[in-house]
Amino acid sequence: DAKTTQPTSMDCAEGRAANLPCNHSTISGNEYVYWYRQIHSQGPQYIIHGLKNNETNEMASLIITEDRKSSTLILPHATLRDTAVYYCIVRVRISGGYNKLIFGAGTRLAVHP
Amino acid sequence: NAGVTQTPKFQVLKTGQSMTLQCAQDMNHNSMYWYRQDPGMGLRLIYYSASEGTTDKGEVPNGYNVSRLNKREFSLRLESAAPSQTSVYFCASSKMAEGAHPSTEAFFGQGTRLTVV
Numbered sequence: 001d002a003k004t005t006q007p008t009s010m011d012c013a014e015g016r017a018a019n020l021p022c023n024h025s026t027i028s029g030n031e032y033v034y035w036y037r038q039i040h041s042q043g044p045q046y047i048i049h050g051l052k053n054n055e056t057n058e059m060a061s062l063i064i065t066e067d068r069k070s071s072t073l074i075l076p077h078a079t080l081r082d083t084a085v086y087y088c089i090v091r092v093r094i095s096g097g098y099n100k101l102i103f104g105a106g107t108r109l110a111v112h113p
Numbered sequence: 114n115a116g117v118t119q120t121p122k123f124q125v126l127k128t129g130q131s132m133t134l135q136c137a138q139d140m141n142h143n144s145m146y147w148y149r150q151d152p153g154m155g156l157r158l159i160y161y162s163a164s165e166g167t168t169d170k171g172e173v174p175n176g177y178n179v180s181r182l183n184k185r186e187f188s189l190r191l192e193s194a195a196p197s198q199t200s201v202y203f204c205a206s207s208k209m210a211e212g213a214h215p216s217t218e219a220f221f222g223q224g225t226r227l228t229v230v
Binding site for chain 1: 148158201205218223
């Protein structure tokens, strides 16, 4: 599985956009980029995923560069409740139909008033 | 709809004791996973089960065994607990992939906090 590199920590002011970068320079053609977050010590929560096109859902937007070597998760209007550890994961589909999620250390996002 | 349920939520064991962590999902998912998370670190995959009847080792399987009891349940057993197994354990489940698309998101339980003294 391709490895990902994320900053250890980031800060964001409440109401502003939070842009979380991720490098995945060894990603291959059939590997998807997934984002999860973990609030305090709860179980991780799915946010969004994409292959090569930009994606948007009710939680966030995902921007993937044309060469797919990096991506950015955007929380358009961060709130205090978005304070969490954000994990960028490259996920490969294994024959047989299942995938493994391999987590790195993630980015600790602190949203402040 | 309960999602992924783990029991117990907290457990303290003495070194050498055994115990089984239980996990059940009610989403009719094929794949289930066990992870551990140590303080300040990301999650590490212990074992996974692609579908009922199959199990495979993840990144850190030593000291653990698993059983996929049926489609709903996937248990993790510590035969002889060691202090190094003090951690938070998360169970997760996901659909199996269909066609060219990977499986959809994995859903996680709320964790079991295990301390081995």
